[in-house]
Amino acid sequence: MLAEHGEATLLAGGTDAMVEINDGHRRPAGPVLAVNRIPDLRSWRHDPASGTVTIGACVTYTELMDPSVAALIPALAEASRTVGSPQIRNAGTLGGNLGTCSPAGDGLPVLAALDATVTLASVRGTRSLPVLDFMVGVKRTAIEPGELITEVTLPVVDGWQGYAKVGVRNAMVIAIASACVVLDRAARTVRVALGSVGPTILRCPEAEADLSERIDWASMAVAAPDLARFATLVSAASRPITDHRSSAEYRRHAVGVLARRLAQRALTVDPAGATR
Amino acid sequence: MSEMEIFSLHVNGERRDVTDSWLGESLLDVLRDRLGLVGAKGACEQGECGSCSVVVDGDLVCSCLVMAASAVGQQIVTVEGIAPPDAPSDVQQAFVDAGAVQCGFCTPGLIMAVHDLLDRTPVPSDTEIREELAGNVCRCTGYGRIIDAVQRVAVARVELSS
Numbered sequence A: 001m002l003a004e005h006g007e008a009t010l011l012a013g014g015t016d017a018m019v020e021i022n023d024g025h026r027r028p029a030g031p032v033l034a035v036n037r038i039p040d041l042r043s044w045r046h047d048p049a050s051g052t053v054t055i056g057a058c059v060t061y062t063e064l065m066d067p068s069v070a071a072l073i074p075a076l077a078e079a080s081r082t083v084g085s086p087q088i089r090n091a092g093t094l095g096g097n098l099g100t101c102s103p104a105g106d107g108l109p110v111l112a113a114l115d116a117t118v119t120l121a122s123v124r125g126t127r128s129l130p131v132l133d134f135m136v137g138v139k140r141t142a143i144e145p146g147e148l149i150t151e152v153t154l155p156v157v158d159g160w161q162g163y164a165k166v167g168v169r170n171a172m173v174i175a176i177a178s179a180c181v182v183l184d185r186a187a188r189t190v191r192v193a194l195g196s197v198g199p200t201i202l203r204c205p206e207a208e209a210d211l212s213e214r215i216d217w218a219s220m221a222v223a224a225p226d227l228a229r230f231a232t233l234v235s236a237a238s239r240p241i242t243d244h245r246s247s248a249e250y251r252r253h254a255v256g257v258l259a260r261r262l263a264q265r266a267l268t269v270d271p272a273g274a275t276r
Numbered sequence B: 001m002s003e004m005e006i007f008s009l010h011v012n013g014e015r016r017d018v019t020d021s022w023l024g025e026s027l028l029d030v031l032r033d034r035l036g037l038v039g040a041k042g043a044c045e046q047g048e049c050g051s052c053s054v055v056v057d058g059d060l061v062c063s064c065l066v067m068a069a070s071a072v073g074q075q076i077v078t079v080e081g082i083a084p085p086d087a088p089s090d091v092q093q094a095f096v097d098a099g100a101v102q103c104g105f106c107t108p109g110l111i112m113a114v115h116d117l118l119d120r121t122p123v124p125s126d127t128e129i130r131e132e133l134a135g136n137v138c139r140c141t142g143y144g145r146i147i148d149a150v151q152r153v154a155v156a157r158v159e160l161s162s
């Protein structure tokens, strides 16, 4: 159907798309294809053999907050809980978050930190690409005409993971800065992804490599100065702008604090510890 | 104006034909302007205020963000479908008793949200109420009496069931 109507507008939960339509009283140019009741896109599955979870594009935030998801991908459940209000979480989908590709999309840092794979389908066939290649820029993606996001695949990682954001209030707020931190105990690596501090979601290779080396993985401990340097390196990796929501300076500072606090939840911090 | 869309919706247990809608029109506008159900209120038209809250297939949503034509085949419940006019629901009565209604604009959306909240969390804490009602903005009450109303219903329902 999408092939027949190349110019069709895709509609999932409508929480981004309808805002635009209401705003300009803009009638969709061509046909609208509502995809959010397609059963295949509405479900998710855990594949223990490959150690992955695959989430259909139209799974909602409310569904992603479920304890069954939280047990496998805690950071995604946590990020989902920070989205909008119950009304928004009941309608908004992970596929729509990817489709919009706002740097403030709360699902996106989690997908980036976990090196998720996005699967796209069209009459030409299906293709999968790393989420970091999918997100091209501010509200720009690698989706080609006639393509549909069908699902996202994430690894189940052994180790602590979490997501946090700063906004002007506690609920119903777009992130001024956000971070997802994942500790992969098997690979002994830390992964960090940042939201709202660049044109799209950013990873922090230097901060990740540095903290990975300095954690005592046997005891899950870190020396306080090493954690402080982690915050500095995360801030340095950000590329924020000043806009109506916040200043670049505040964002740069806040994102380092967020990442440090997240890491702190996962690790025992030795205040007197010598740097490793 | 582009071609008119003709479809029917299931609202409050009844089939309602929509004959004069445009593709892309929100469920809120169709309910109010095409079907005469003006309980759901339109204010922000961007999902921020919650005054247009309705239930679609069991989920509380902002009707301003639902494309009406995409709700074909789904069960829609608006505030008009919560209770008959002469017999308010326990939540509606508690709003009156607690003084949780001032100008009343946000009330229909809040009634929908509070029913949904208490269905999922029968005995909520004040913090849970605040978090769960974050999508419903009230500019008069300061929320204190709304929280009071929710707690009255929670207590009354527990007493009723014991």
Ligand SMILES: Cc1cc2nc3c(=O)[nH]c(=O)nc-3n(C[C@H](O)[C@H](O)[C@H](O)COP(=O)(O)OP(=O)(O)OC[C@H]3O[C@@H](n4cnc5c(N)ncnc54)[C@H](O)[C@@H]3O)c2cc1C
Pocket: A009, A010, A011, A012, A013, A014, A015, A016, A017, A018, A019, A035, A057, A058, A082, A083, A084, A085, A088, A091, A092, A093, A094, A095, A096, A097, A098, A099, A100, A104, A105, A106, A107, A143, A147, A148, A149, A150, A172, A173, A174, A175, B046, B047, B048
């Ligand atoms: C009041 C309010 C509060 C919000 N708060 C937050 C927040 O806290 N955090 C946050 O991240 N977001 C927030 N949002 C934004 C929005 O809810 C999310 O981005 C959500 O994930 C969008 O999903 P959707 O299903 O509603 O997308 P839609 O609006 O249906 O679609 C969004 C875009 O993606 C495209 N699309 C949808 N599905 C697919 C698909 N399967 N394949 C290809 N393209 C597709 C659409 O064509 C459209 O361009 C908020 C929105 C509102 C209105």
